[in-house]
Amino acid sequence: MGIVVQKYGGSSVADATSVKRVAQRVVATKKAGHDVVVVVSAMGDTTDDLIDLANQVSPLPPARELDMLLTAGERISMAVLAMAIGNLGQEARSFTGSQAGVITDSEHGRAKIIDVTPGRIETALAEGAIAIVAGFQGVSQTTKDITTLGRGGSDTTAVALAAALGADVCEIYTDVDGIFTADPRIVPTARQIPRISYEEMLEMAANGAKILHLRCVEYARRNDMPIHVRSSFSDKIGTWVVRSEDVILEGQPMEQAIISGVAHDRSESKITVVGVPDQVGFAAAILQALADAQINIDMVVQNVSAAATSLTDISFTLPRADGQTAMTALARLKDEVGYEKLLYDDSVGKVSIIGAGMRSEPGITAKFFRALADADINIAMISTSEIRISVVVAESQVDAAVNAAHTAFDLGTDEVEAVVYGGTGR
Amino acid sequence: MGIVVQKYGGSSVADATSVKRVAQRVVATKKAGHDVVVVVSAMGDTTDDLIDLANQVSPLPPARELDMLLTAGERISMAVLAMAIGNLGQEARSFTGSQAGVITDSEHGRAKIIDVTPGRIETALAEGAIAIVAGFQGVSQTTKDITTLGRGGSDTTAVALAAALGADVCEIYTDVDGIFTADPRIVPTARQIPRISYEEMLEMAANGAKILHLRCVEYARRNDMPIHVRSSFSDKIGTWVVRSEDVILEGQPMEQAIISGVAHDRSESKITVVGVPDQVGFAAAILQALADAQINIDMVVQNVSAAATSLTDISFTLPRADGQTAMTALARLKDEVGYEKLLYDDSVGKVSIIGAGMRSEPGITAKFFRALADADINIAMISTSEIRISVVVAESQVDAAVNAAHTAFDLGTDEVEAVVYGGTGR
CATH class of the missing domain: 3.30.2130.10 (VC0802-like)
Structure with missing residues (x-):
């Protein structure tokens, strides 16, 4: 079987209990025969807490140092997740953005990914380990400084890694079952969308749908990397974001909605x-x-x-x-x-x-x-x-x-x- | 003037207020004309909190992942200190152990420093910046994994960097005025020692004096790097740890005690x-x-x-x-x-x-x-x-x-x- 990249947001790894639940899901994927790469955000409110701390010492913290500070959040969550997986009997190795080969420009706080050279991830997978990668962060190609990718950064990390590794799918885990025809809090009859094209998803994201960030969908479209948006609280199939020609499922009416x-x-x-x-x-x-x-x-x-x-x-x-x-x-x-x-x-x-x-x-x-x-x-x-x-x-x-x-x-x-x-x- | 390396322990950077006080001391040293390199420990109880978190997900966390986790602590303190210094109008750049060139063996949790290649620190100093370095951590020469140095690690980082940079002195800041003839809590008339030889300091450290760790003193002796142990709460001269032939001060009786x-x-x-x-x-x-x-x-x-x-x-x-x-x-x-x-x-x-x-x-x-x-x-x-x-x-x-x-x-x-x-x- 191929490589699966899974991304878990901050609410999925908010505390030790949540981390253990994620660990079980990761191990289950590994046991199903896949090579698994996991991208994690910082635990719960860690990032906000670190920003508070920065503001306590400086009204306008230098962007380079703010990036250095904030990346501590993913370092904590990825190491803890690796430990929890280890405790389930599978070897897991955590990697910073820099170690995972996420090369960016030097725009601190909103760096763009220039290249992904995931040699150490490939080695870890070849040796049978699960690779855990810090989302949201990379290293500047020119200055070698630590950078962060800004909003939606961890999703983008996941898609970029999936593309560089030639993964079968990039799974984005969230707290809902997928993408819906409308916000179910507003429209009680809203229906989960089984498949949606990159282009439509881009328009959804650009116009207020908050599940996926624009940059991540753009990156997936450019690299033709299927995204599977699904819930970390259930095993249901979520929403696949794919090429427009792949949207029509077998057994569905031939005309797209x-x-x-x-x-x-x-x-x-x-x-x-x-x-x-x-x-x-x-x-x-x-x-x-x-x-x-x-x-x-x-x-x-x-x-x-x-x-x-x-x-x-x-x-x-x-x-x-x-x-x-x-x-x-x-x-x-x-x-x-x-x-x-x-x-x-x-x-x-x-x-x-x-x-x-x-x-x-x-x-x-x-x-x-x-x-x-x-x-x-x-x-x-x-x-x-x-x-x-x-x-x-x-x-x-x-x-x-x-x-x-x-x-x-x-x-x-x-x-x-x-x-x-x-x-x-x- | 030459290079001064200053090391501040966790109690010296326990909260935003303490960090700001340290920042003022660092900037004062810079303004006195020195090139300044600062080595910091994690803030207050951060390390213990991270260990607690690890134990919540795994009874026996893998050493590699525990190192990855714990090094988040210094990443936070060094970035926050760099921000606080920036807020005083001086440029400060923070560096992880790896970025600072602290090369170790692969013994996670108790790695030994093999080499120090502080090229990025030297560049920062040459450009007029203050360099802030994460204590306690390095990077394995063979596996490129993040390592920690174990107990007394930040002191050792400071002395090793001072030696590699050819610093004039390695200042170790603590919450007492220096090394005393005995623990003043036990002996009220104990006297601060102005100068002590590396050999005597080694025996003191090996036999219960807790101010300096054995490894740091050994490293200083091998590299003939003077250590100045002093209080971060006052400007008093503390205790100099030096070669035995340098112990006798001018104007003192010629015979050593x-x-x-x-x-x-x-x-x-x-x-x-x-x-x-x-x-x-x-x-x-x-x-x-x-x-x-x-x-x-x-x-x-x-x-x-x-x-x-x-x-x-x-x-x-x-x-x-x-x-x-x-x-x-x-x-x-x-x-x-x-x-x-x-x-x-x-x-x-x-x-x-x-x-x-x-x-x-x-x-x-x-x-x-x-x-x-x-x-x-x-x-x-x-x-x-x-x-x-x-x-x-x-x-x-x-x-x-x-x-x-x-x-x-x-x-x-x-x-x-x-x-x-x-x-x-x-």
């Missing part, structure tokens, strides 16, 4: 710059000011100008965490651009329908908007991609909008899934 | 094998059985046999922690050796007088024993080296014996030192 799922995101806010002169260069100046402030904006809408005034409004969404920074950057532009005023709205939400099938199916937009209209939901902004339609609505109407879309596209089951939807740690 | 200090040790117990046939090979069989059980014995005394019976008693001292193992090993020998019985006594203590001056001074032993006799203290065992005389006495008489020796050799001051004698972490 038009819409795969409904995602939502409450982490954004909306800024409107009111009364911008409708002239070349003013919109660009506004977007440049935001870019200079390192703010990633999501959707942008420029209204048609009122003919009488030649003034227009520009609205955009951005992460709520960046709201203050953005307002400050824009306020500095007031004299230059001569806009009228700024409006800030953090009571918005984004609802997206995602499905590869909409490429070839006309009328999806109309059907989505009619469902929202029938539910008395007002659309503030719209953006689309080839396989996604997103709308911004009032935050108070997000749940209703998700349910309306879910029902309109007939995504639900008759049963109510008894799961809690949540994060995966980092 | 005959006795430098009195050490004591309550960590040993005594086993007596009663009624051993006084024949060739039986004593050897007993000692071999103990060696096979990995027990280091300290003093051994074989009584003259009673002529009538041709039976003898063999007594030896050993660490109390090994008492049970030793008794079990000896019990297995009963039929082979045919001894009468085993006596176990863990209410003993060892008192030693140490001084290079006793080499050329007759009558020291007599004076020591007379002082003990005058204090009604019975001597159970005796051992000597060229510069040390040790006696085993009842544990209840250790304090009286230390005071008797201290007074007899006129070691005290008129003042009472207001210090608390304690350990230095690891």
Whole structure:
């Protein structure tokens, strides 16, 4: 049999009891005949505790040292997991990101993986051992300093290692059964998705589905590495994230569902710059000011100008965490651009329908908007991609909008899934 | 100015406040014009907490993984100290044992330093940065695995780095002002020793003085690296540990004191094998059985046999922690050796007088024993080296014996030192 890479998040290894449960699952996989590589996050709240400690000695800790500090978290969890596996009679060897050959650039706190040279992992597997690898961390190619990969880092480590090792699958363990057609806390009839394409999963992740991080899915797509998202609390088959041509399962209807799922995101806010002169260069100046402030904006809408005034409004969404920074950057532009005023709205939400099938199916937009209209939901902004339609609505109407879309596209089951939807740690 | 290596133990970096205080001392040394390398232990009880965690998942954690786990402790303290120094406006870079070039053998949990290749430290110093190095850890030359050096490891790291870097001095910071002529908790008039030779310090450390670990002093002697033991709570000059020819300070009487200090040790117990046939090979069989059980014995005394019976008693001292193992090993020998019985006594203590001056001074032993006799203290065992005389006495008489020796050799001051004698972490 081949190589299986398994990734366990912080909540799966939160304490000794959880670590022992993970150890049993790992050993069971090994006994089933696979070579097993395990990627772990730091235990429970370790990372937050370490950040607290850093803030106690320095208001703005140097990024290099913060990385050195935070990587202690995975060092602890991986060694403890290796011990727990050893106690079950299987040899396990733990490896830091550097030892596992996770080579990155030098951007501390958000390093990108440049190369993976897992020679020591291959040796460990060849010698019959289970390899435990610290997620979230690597070593800089140029400075040889310890780096961290930022949010979603451990998932990315797992996929990158799986690709470099030529693994059969990268299993991402979490506290839910897989990817759902919508958040089951909002839509009780939401259905687990058996298979989804990388492209659809990317849109889901980019638009609020929190189970997998964008970077990890991108890496998997580029390397054609199947991801199996499943629960660390059960043996159920979860959701496979695969190439679009592999999505259709034998025995299923030959036509793929038009819409795969409904995602939502409450982490954004909306800024409107009111009364911008409708002239070349003013919109660009506004977007440049935001870019200079390192703010990633999501959707942008420029209204048609009122003919009488030649003034227009520009609205955009951005992460709520960046709201203050953005307002400050824009306020500095007031004299230059001569806009009228700024409006800030953090009571918005984004609802997206995602499905590869909409490429070839006309009328999806109309059907989505009619469902929202029938539910008395007002659309503030719209953006689309080839396989996604997103709308911004009032935050108070997000749940209703998700349910309306879910029902309109007939995504639900008759049963109510008894799961809690949540994060995966980092 | 030259390079100064400073080592701070776990109690000196126990929390954010302590770390900030250490940072100020480090920066002050840098501002005085020195290149500064700092070696740190894990914060406070971190190491014990990690050991507890390991024991929760495995009764006998694999040594490789225990080392991986424990080294997380220094990773945390060094990164936090680097941040605190950065916050004072000086650049500090932290380095793991591996990054600092501490190359060891592969004996996990008690690795020996084979080589030190501190290229990255030298680069950091050349670039004007302060280098922070994780104590207690290194990397195996052959397996490239992370290793720990065992007890006293951080002190040894500091001395080894100081030697490899050609430092002017290795400063060991602790919670007392230096090395004293006796434990001031027992002898209120004990005096701080300004200078002591490596050889005397070795005897002090080997016979119960806990401030410096044997290995670190041995390493310093082999490499002629002066150690300055001093308090992290004051700016007082502490005790310099130097070559014997450098002990005599200018302006001091030309003759060195005959006795430098009195050490004591309550960590040993005594086993007596009663009624051993006084024949060739039986004593050897007993000692071999103990060696096979990995027990280091300290003093051994074989009584003259009673002529009538041709039976003898063999007594030896050993660490109390090994008492049970030793008794079990000896019990297995009963039929082979045919001894009468085993006596176990863990209410003993060892008192030693140490001084290079006793080499050329007759009558020291007599004076020591007379002082003990005058204090009604019975001597159970005796051992000597060229510069040390040790006696085993009842544990209840250790304090009286230390005071008797201290007074007899006129070691005290008129003042009472207001210090608390304690350990230095690891």
